[in-house]
Amino acid sequence: MLVTKHQNTIDNAVKANHERTFFSQYPEHPKAYGEDAHAKGHQRYQQLLGKPFKQLLQTGETGWAGEEVSPYTQEVLGTTYPVFAVNDLIAKATTAGHKWAQTSAAERAAVLTETLDNIQSYFFDIANATMHTTGQSFMMSFQASGPHANDRALEAIAAGYHELQRYPGQLLWEKPMGKSSIRLQKTYTAVPKGIAVVIGCSTFPVWNTLPGVYADLITGNPVIIKPHPKAILPIAIVVAAIQQVLQDNGYDPNLCQLAADSSENLITKTLCEHPDVRLIDYTGGSAFGNYVESLTGKTVFTEKAGVNSVILDSVKDLNAVIQNLAFSVCLYSGQMCTAPQNFFIPESGISTPEGQVGFNEVVQQFKDAIVALVSNPKMGAGTLGAVQNEATLTRAKEAHQLGGKLILQGSPVINEEFSNARVYAPTVLEVSSVDTNIYEKELFGPILLIIKTRDTDHSIQLARQMALKHGAITCGAYTTDAAVKEKITTEMNSVFTPVSFNLTGFIWVNQHAAFSDFHVTGGNPAGNASFTNQEFIVKRFVWVGNRELVE
């Protein structure tokens, strides 16, 4: 029985969701999965290239499509995916949903946890597929699309399992009426909202997709996954693993369908606007995100663009701070939604135990640290990964034209393993606080801006304004002053932006841990949803209470 098999895991995950202490079900170290897992996964990945992907348990395709290009080799993967008519996807989701809606929360949670265990056996296949579609390093590909995505999925399962059991299934309600009483038999049913669509992005095709998928499924909704046409393979492997478990356990594999499309025949809007689609999760640019949010009659969860700030005030160890920040901005070339972009530094510089360090000196140290990191033959290319697409590369190459003072011109970096890899070191610009036209927008990719401010209060004011107007997912802050810390907390939290203080060493502002950190707050323009608060779960179903008189 799957329920028995997974109950302990689910109970632990529910507990972790509430206590928010460190918890991880799927080890993040590749070595935990055995000596030959890496090699075998790579081998299986290579066998998927240049041919139709036939592992899905979906039928009735109208054709095949595939246009992925590896940012490492800049060659096409050649894998193609079945394409389905939107009405066919909807019809199959409808059919699959009937039995699933009647399935208990405990059974759903167990079946879904079993799918995660099955996904785990493909972690290395998925890692290679992620690397060669997103441009992430192997390690980030492994962790983000493997254990971290699975942990986020388990988090959603646990949150749903908890919410669905909040009320008794049935009870006898008895209202005293003088010497007698009125008695009603009452039932409470969590009715799923309907067909769900999850729209993936090209940089985190699994990590950003699974929370919505598992939140939909645990609450009883069939789900259709619409991946980015340039990053299908990682999630295709995941969907195949899910479908296999569903079928093996007597459920319709069409509960979780892959709806691949092509850049020339995008089906996203048709899917979203279908009247039977009631739930939409979206990760990507703000323009399309705002369109999805504007659809009426849908419950929509978005993660869009934001402008993340770092506020530098005072530090205990400037070098440690600079090293930490250099790594943060280089990691996957600024293509993480959590990556910092705008660095606010007072014109008077930064206070340290050794005295004030001038603005220009801080900038110089920051530049030097970035140059040292990207030039390091053991670290540089691996930290940067590759740039996912040409548009991002072009933006980075042309960033010096934005204005301000060019501190560091980005340039190609050699990846020893993949000589053709699209790797580009960050461009750093120093701008004035009045140059809002430059820094008041997301410059996705390896571009960072240092903004000279009057003082820390000014830095806080500008960072707050950025988050309020343009959204923010993270804010890093460095201060040794309790009052300043308090002020940064109050001001940034007032625009629903979390703050990470004084991170140095092996922890970066880019990282959000499942079961503990909310990813995106949902309160500012960076997105209306959060992994995984209650809203992310409870908006996917409706409590309906029935009553019957007991005579």
Added chain:
Amino acid sequence: MLVTKHQNTIDNAVKANHERTFFSQYPEHPKAYGEDAHAKGHQRYQQLLGKPFKQLLQTGETGWAGEEVSPYTQEVLGTTYPVFAVNDLIAKATTAGHKWAQTSAAERAAVLTETLDNIQSYFFDIANATMHTTGQSFMMSFQASGPHANDRALEAIAAGYHELQRYPGQLLWEKPMGKSSIRLQKTYTAVPKGIAVVIGCSTFPVWNTLPGVYADLITGNPVIIKPHPKAILPIAIVVAAIQQVLQDNGYDPNLCQLAADSSENLITKTLCEHPDVRLIDYTGGSAFGNYVESLTGKTVFTEKAGVNSVILDSVKDLNAVIQNLAFSVCLYSGQMCTAPQNFFIPESGISTPEGQVGFNEVVQQFKDAIVALVSNPKMGAGTLGAVQNEATLTRAKEAHQLGGKLILQGSPVINEEFSNARVYAPTVLEVSSVDTNIYEKELFGPILLIIKTRDTDHSIQLARQMALKHGAITCGAYTTDAAVKEKITTEMNSVFTPVSFNLTGFIWVNQHAAFSDFHVTGGNPAGNASFTNQEFIVKRFVWVGNRELVE
């Protein structure tokens, strides 16, 4: 200490919210409040008439307005209320919100429960004010605006108190890293969304207003109450009672402001569209409700119009059923959002233990029961109450022109105590199932439609379609067949409509009990919100998690 004083009440309410068994903090029997409470309340109510209402602790009014007319006397009450500039209301709410946002959930819950206790001491004043603005009978006025509204408010306080304490305020997060670890001090803060507006309606000016008000306040948001210009006095007394407690306990009374306006100078849209207003609760017609829902950048909770159905299939005691339904439709002249309007009866009639009773016979019995009730000198006028406004009366008077077969023509009913009262018995029409133009809309007031269907499956299909397209808050159903019950449950629940089965005696489909029944599901066009599920609470604040490295 208020926290100590009320902790037991709050704990009981939290428990009741979860267990959903019978619970009530404020007795619904007027006699529970002492022998002379009724007389004193009536006296105090009369002292409020014909003069400015000066009990509010708000200052800076730009003028005074009041246009209420008693449906019982058809005379103006003459009470006037201070009118404030929208920007002044917003500025005062902003100021009041700062300290409140920093106040703990426990302290907020205690202060708010204290306000309910203070409101309780005005229950009879509020009852008279409700009667003479809404047209409800004295008993309904007392219960709905008094104990039932207070219970719903306590329900919201308890739900908020629970949600706000879901996560630890702070904790040490420790991630193992080989032989060492990374340690972060984490905090979780529920940040209030911002200024809230609650828009009241003319028929339930307190009951429909308090859940939003208390949900806003418990989650830390200052609230501005915009009552219907024809039903201000009941909620004005409530707001004054709330403000007094806030001030007495060192909080800014402007945390809860009354924003009265007049039919000629409505401020609702200006309020709603103000950029600082982030939360809106609305009860009223669908057209304005759809406008409120369409506003971007706001979190909106609505209760709009619906079309409630009764499905008649088979009964154990036809007379008991007919008596129950006759009371349901007469109660407050169909002006409850929970009142049934469309009665679906198969052309073959209804199955009873004594055999099949033909369609015409059922209709005749229903008509006879309504006539008997409205003609009963002890029951009729009291059950009907008065019609709140002329538009509803006109609709009822002209209902026979809608089409179909006139079963019972509505007519004026004499109220012995108030000879000028606007009392009108229901009009009953029999229509064919193809007359969708007649029954596919809400006919607010004393109008009911009997729809002849092919069979019960057809009845279910039509009732489901009504709820899906036009919304429904309740559905009554009568069947002795388990399979039919199952089908009605599945079909009506699939359009997020709760079903009450086989109600007879002193329990009616119109009634929703606090702490047990969700009022409106939020899943169909009758409204997007529900008293009081988690969504009603958690959408009013944002979880923000801050982190700091511990070295």
